[in-house]
Amino acid sequence: MNYQSKLKAGQVLGERYLIKRLIGSGGMSCVYLAEDLRLPGKRWAVKENAGIGPEYDDMAKEAELLVKLSHARLPRVVDYCLPDADGYCYLIMDYIDGVTLTQYMQQHPGPLPGRLILDLARQLLEVLLYLHAQQPPIVYRDLKPANVMLSESLSLTLIDFGIARSYAQGSLRETVNLGTAGFAAPEQYEAGPCLPAVDQYGLGAVLLYMATGGHETRWRSGMEARLRPVVDHGLIPVIRRLLRVHPDDRYPDAAAVLEAVEQVRSHSDPHGARQKMRIQPPHRSGQQPPTVAAVLGAAPGLGATHTSLALSVYLSGLGPTAWVDMNLESPVHERLQQMFGEETELLSPAGSEGAAFSWQNIHFWRPGAEGSLTGVHEAGYTYVVLDLGTGEGSGGLQLFAASELPLLVASGADWRLEETLRWLRRCGLAPQPKWNIGLPLAGPLAQKLLQEHIGLGRVLELPFQRDPFQRKGKLAGALRSVVSGASEMNAEAVGRGFFKI
Incomplete structure (x- = not known):
């Protein structure tokens, strides 16, 4: 059945449920995201059905079933609106974020x-x-x-x-x-x-x-x-x-x-399976050093690691890529290996002091003691992405300054721009033409203001993307501009390898 929905964004259903947007539709119903006006911050899914015939009977039976059920993998029904004069009825249930x-x-x-x-x-x-x-x-x-x-x-x-x-x-x-x-x-x-x-x-x-x-x-x-x-x-x-x-x-x-x-x-056994599949990094003698991208966060919680992973995914489509977790206290490397499970392959890099594994054509590295990267620079990668966190330890600020693709992740909130400028003064780094400053979820005004203050480099928005391993989307487009901008400046870049520092 195809019908014209009566709901739209901004409408209030039953004097309680503020309709925000359509999140799904089919031949027999539409589902909307709604906010609860009585319970601020609470969100619900509102399922709309039309007709007093079999369609209404189906929805009534669905409500009857779900009201009686209680299971962690089933949505709860919390309210039910009887048919109005036009035969439209509504089921209010848990909103599943995903x-x-x-x-x-x-x-x-x-x-x-x-x-x-x-x-x-x-x-x-x-x-x-x-x-x-x-x-x-x-x-x-x-x-x-x-x-x-x-x-x-x-x-x-x-x-x-x-x-x-x-x-x-x-x-x-x-x-x-x-x-x-x-x-x-x-x-x-x-x-x-x-x-x-x-x-x-x-x-x-x-x-x-x-x-x-x-x-x-x-x-x-x-x-x-x-x-x-x-x-x-x-x-x-x-x-x-x-x-x-x-x-x-x-x-x-x-x-x-x-x-x-x-x-x-x-x-x-995913661990046993991994032990049987050990591979070598893409070593190629005589090849020029890799292009190094360094992602640094101006403060904790801004998404530097998320951005570095997304950048690695994009670069892996251009050539052999390694992602390196430079924060020795970070559990990210181990968590990624656990999350990918049996799909990972352990690397056996000759002479390396660190640990590494491969997943979907990206090599994930954890440095050896004191941030040693012995083995990475000899592996023949086209790109190496450094996740520097907030730059603490392992010479993070120096690695950022020496990289060819430096990307500073700062707050995109207008009211925190001054905080970014203070961070620049405090760390002693002078913006360079090759710099990229990414502002998560920023608007044009924030970009313009920060660009005017720093002068050199580029300020860009980093669009929201829940999954950093998604290969297509607006975030990939923004990161593409970072890479293309660096390619245009390649002839003027000073030095290619951070390994010689």
């Missing part, structure tokens, strides 16, 4: 990491176990990437219960077997009740979708060979069984699926 699995895969093209697929499979099975354990069991019936929300920490929430139904044992009829083509089980296209095995098929389709980079949802000839390089070999027969055409050929229940997935997880 992206759908569909959006996440668009931001990360290609098959998802095998360990992540296992983690998401376990999380989905947690909520399916809960739903199927209800009396009578609740069959979700529409498991697909668009209905899986992921938080920044990749914790998932299952949304949109518009077609979920309670299955009564012995029921001979099912009113409508809805589902999404490609993810719906074969029996959903037939008359008769939808059993919990329907959700097993949907799970298998989602797992296959993730493992093939969004290209496949049905088992085809030769699929096993395609999956071997991507997922743990033990997961392949699990996916195959979930996608069996006949429900009786799938697992007895969600608990049996979870047991099979956990068995695969227990035999998938």
Whole structure:
């Protein structure tokens, strides 16, 4: 059903919910972000549905289901607005801050990491176990990437219960077997009740979708060979069984699926896997020294590390790139290695005192004692990105001044510009033509004012981007201008390597 929404930004629903913006829409409903006027700072998702026919019945049943449920991976329903004179009704529920699995895969093209697929499979099975354990069991019936929300920490929430139904044992009829083509089980296209095995098929389709980079949802000839390089070999027969055409050929229940997935997880040791895959940095004798980019924060918490990672991602598309954590007290290097899991490969740099690993064509380094970078300058990188933090220790300010791509991250708030100028005077660094000063979320006025005060260098906005490893977007565009500006000044640059300091 396509209809004209009655809501718009600035409107207040039920004298309480201030509509901010549209965050999703489909053929049967729209979802808006709203602020609670009674609870300042609290945000909700408002789902709008129109019509007094089957569509209203669906929404009423969705509300009935969700009100009775309580699970960490399901949104709570907190309010329900009855149909108005035009037949529009509204469901107010938890706002899930994140992206759908569909959006996440668009931001990360290609098959998802095998360990992540296992983690998401376990999380989905947690909520399916809960739903199927209800009396009578609740069959979700529409498991697909668009209905899986992921938080920044990749914790998932299952949304949109518009077609979920309670299955009564012995029921001979099912009113409508809805589902999404490609993810719906074969029996959903037939008359008769939808059993919990329907959700097993949907799970298998989602797992296959993730493992093939969004290209496949049905088992085809030769699929096993395609999956071997991507997922743990033990997961392949699990996916195959979930996608069996006949429900009786799938697992007895969600608990049996979870047991099979956990068995695969227990035999998938990311640390052991990494130890078997040690690679060498891209050493090439006789090559000129790398171009060094140094990212420095004028104060803690401004996003210097975030920016340095985003810059590394952009530069890795131009040539072999290394990211170096120059803050010896920082846990970032270890956390990144844990986050990437089994997808990382340990580096074996000859004569290096530091630790390094590789992920998606970027080498992540942690210096040796006292910030020693022995081995990095001999590795043959085209670009080396230094995360200097706030410049404390390891000669951070000197490394920043000597680099060819110096990027100072300062506050973009108008009222903190004077703070940036005081920092420059205090540290004793004189702005240079090659300098770039990035202001997160700054407006044109802040850029103009700071540019007028420092004179030399360039001041630019650093647009917000939640994921620093996203290869496309406004932040990548801003960093592209940093690199291109440095290329234009390359002939006038003084010195190429910070290693000789």
